[in-house]
Amino acid sequence: MTALLAAAALGMPVSLPAQASAADPQGAYASVHDAQAQRLVSVVPESAVDPMADDPYSFGECRDKAKLPGKFGVGYAFRNRFESCMVWRASMDVSEKPGLPAYGGATFRLTLLGHGQHTGGRETRFEWELDEVDPWGDWDNAKKAVFTLFLECESFGGAKCSSNAGVYAYPLADWKLYRHGGVFTLDASGSPKSTVTETGKKNPHHDDDVVSYHQSVARIQGNTWASGSHRLGFRCDQAKYISRGPGGCIFHQVDPIFHMAPVSNDAGEDREKGYPEIRKHIETAVDRTQLTYPRLYGKKIPGKVGTTQPLHRFYGKRTKETRSISNGSRTDVNRECRRYEAWRYSRKKRLNLECDEYPFAQTRENARLVNTNKATYPRPWSFSARLADGDQNGNHGRTLGAWMTTDHILEDDAFWIKLHDQPLRTTSSFTPGTRSAPRAAKDLCTHKELGGAYQCEFDMESYRFPNGTEQVWVIGPEGDVLTRWSGRDGSWSPWKSMSGVATSGVEVTDERGRQVRISVMGTDGNRWHNDRSANGTWSGWHR
Template sequence: MSRFYRRIVLSVFFLFLVTGMISPAQAQSDSNGGGYWLPNNKEKIEKATKLMKQGKSVEEIGIKQDQIQKKEGIQTLDKLMEEDQQSDTTYRANMDPPIKTADGWTPPDFDYDHILTTEECQRSPDSSSETGYIKNRYSFCWSHVATYQVPVKCIGGFCFYEGVQFQFTEIGYGSNQSRKMRVYYTLDDILVTHPSLNGAKLKIDMVCESKVNPGDCKEDPDFPPTERTIAQWKNTNFSTEIFTSEAPPPTDANPDQLGYMEFWPKLTLTHAPRKFKKSIDGIKQTVRYDSAKYMFAFPNQYFWQGAVFSKATPIFNVPVTKPEFSMLAEAGQHWKFAMDHPDQTKPQMDGKKIPGAVGDSTLTRMYPKRHQDEYNRNRNKTRRTCDREFRDEDRTGKQCDEYPFASTWEGSATNGSDNFSVRMISSESNGAAGTWLGAWYAYDRILDGDTFNVQVEAPEKIATIRSEGQPQDGQDNRSSDNFTIGNIPSYATKLQWKIVDGPTNAKFDVMKDISFGIDETIFNDLTDGSETEIKKSEDFYIARPEDTDGESFTVEVYAIP
């Protein structure tokens, strides 16, 4: 090129920059195009979509091309089980209540609580995270916006693109009956910036990798990867892949015939006329298979094989405030009290710490028939402790309840100290709780050695405040010092206000202390037992008390389900 023409090209290029038709970032754009997962940020998605429609690179706003997942090969079973137990993700198991029959308490029928729609998946904030949303051991999902940019023309180092964009959602389903898992995926909101891209082919392949045994990851040939043109995906926007696991022989090191598999989506867009082919990979997720023969719920429910999403710690959820769960109230209240107030439980011990609460250390299941001596030690120590602690009480119609459970390694004898609690509760509640716990072990496939937390959905006191019977001296409204409402349990939906000392027919407001401003009234006309929405602050106070005859009173605030 002559010096004259080079100057013309540079002048035109400079003019483009000055007038904003291209940006400096475009001048460095990739002539090969790219594939991208857009950040889970509404503003960035909108900006990236706008750039794509303008034919500009989404890399202008700092979005980088996707990195391809790498296979890591076979790993040890101990390592994979340890990774499961180190997961920060938790989920609450939801079960129906036990049923009273002529033969005693029986568990409810097992029922999958699956993610049923893409909308349900996307409502969860975790659905677009690096771990995805694990609703429970049998339902997982991940949803993200994918963008491909196909270069159309590159001049002088800068390029213009045509683009394809869509919302990709995958939902994984485990099983409590077989060593099989299924992945259902959809494409929604498909957008192309040029009609020619309707003919581009998109292939979706769920890649899987065996982690312990060669047979951990077998693709069902009847459900292969799916390749369609974009136009065809618009007409049929979903597909399915299925994986199975061969059970290895049982051994002393692997009696439950565990297998592990990792899987992730690989999306490949091919546009032959532009000689474009790019792949992007989604996040990895882990599936654990087992053939544990002791997954049994009395009297006749058997779950001898399963496939679960194991990178989440189960929470044994006990909603005792619901009327249909009233038979569990005594047991659940004991468990909650033991976790919240270990120093006030029997047997007494200085510095006692009782594990199991969400956010605290976990409990670990012990299968009694596999560890009969240790289980018997727990039961025997609990029995001796109850005989000693309650020897002077009338125990008619009652049984000794222990927490942590005898079927855990944190039980009375196997925890290595006296970090446990015993309480006399009705035989009915004790029997219903034992039946329900046993059913949950089977329903959630809590294997020997699996860790879990316990959460009792019961009212939890979060604040206590003393109020004068009238506004304090020099105050128009304030009748108490400031108090804090915080640390609300995750299951709570409301606050309940109780007057526990003083005139029980008192009425009062709650205000917020605002520095350098006018204090705000948060709740009006509260009385004993009033329920309100949840509000948090360190600067609440009781205000404008009425019907007190000038007497002071104490208010307790509870977070309730």
């Protein structure tokens, strides 16, 4: 915990940046309200090895990680769903009266570190520092103006929270002379559930989970000028299947990702050695979907990190009806194992086998819900069933359950599965048509049989046609879709570009084996499609 810092920081006045003026020290970044930064954004955790590491940011590390859009503005960084930070740069401006141009003031940097709670209660702890106060303009007069820092809690949809932070009011000269900082807590204990989230959407969670949405608000106010405010959102809950205690709080902007990549620990042991058969089943389900049971042309299975189709938690022990759905999912999956693996299924007790399913029974994409809710999950959305070692199945189920509890995955929360040791990424928002910079060699993979160079971040996708030929797709070094196909004699064509600039892997669907369609996410955030006709020609990319 960082104590109040009071080191002298005497410095000389600094010249304004080239694009600024005395009347507008923020130059091109005149608006201190950064709408992009304040909206709820979906991000991935920084830690790819241990997303639950209890590893808070230091102030120095936060300033390195939280990138600002320019000289002024706000930047965020998230270690995981329990550790976050924010850096805000702006100016405390002084004018004769409200509405008149500023004649002087000082720029500043505010750093805010956020610490969530696993099970210790519905409160979030923050540390703050305000430093790098640099004067500009008529400092002799401006330094006497008083500016006040407020560190508050804002709640949504009828929820409540309180802040124990003080109100920090000092003349600009004192803000410059000392490095101010401290610790405060935003407490949501006893708060009712929010009826809506911070984006105004209806709260999707069950009433019993008591989910409330809040924001830490940092704002600075002067006598004649407000330097604006910035926010860091968090979510609190008291779900009994997560914690029997007083609940906890998380930074829910972070995409929950269940890591199954084979990452070794310090002892050199494979972290996933407890269930290699389960991992292989899931890898086949999301990467080689056409090889899974039940058979279905163009079959699609959700949940892979980097795609737009997550899994959603389903809590099957809440009511008699939900228990019936969970049991029904296992019944449906066992039927498929018995159908496709009859000989092994008849000896499953002797061989210590269990019928493993993916997506998991504790998701809303489980076999029973996919089979019965065709409005939400129309074909070809489906599931995969395979016989696997019973001990490994149990190990994996316990590991998944423990992760959901620790990471506060509530019912209806979206999450993804990460299978490969690939870099995590956020959703792209580049200008449509902009070609990506070529990837560095370390980010490129080569297939051991088909050769070529493609982005390791996105897996190779393949499709086998009824005549036995096969076609594969990858994302090339510059983001275009590359493809290769086999002939009936087993020979393969050279790699060919299908153009486009993709920010996701290729997904393949078909219409009962007749028309094949591939699709990718474009740089404009939309999904683009390319259709193959019966004679083998392609339509070209279209939305």
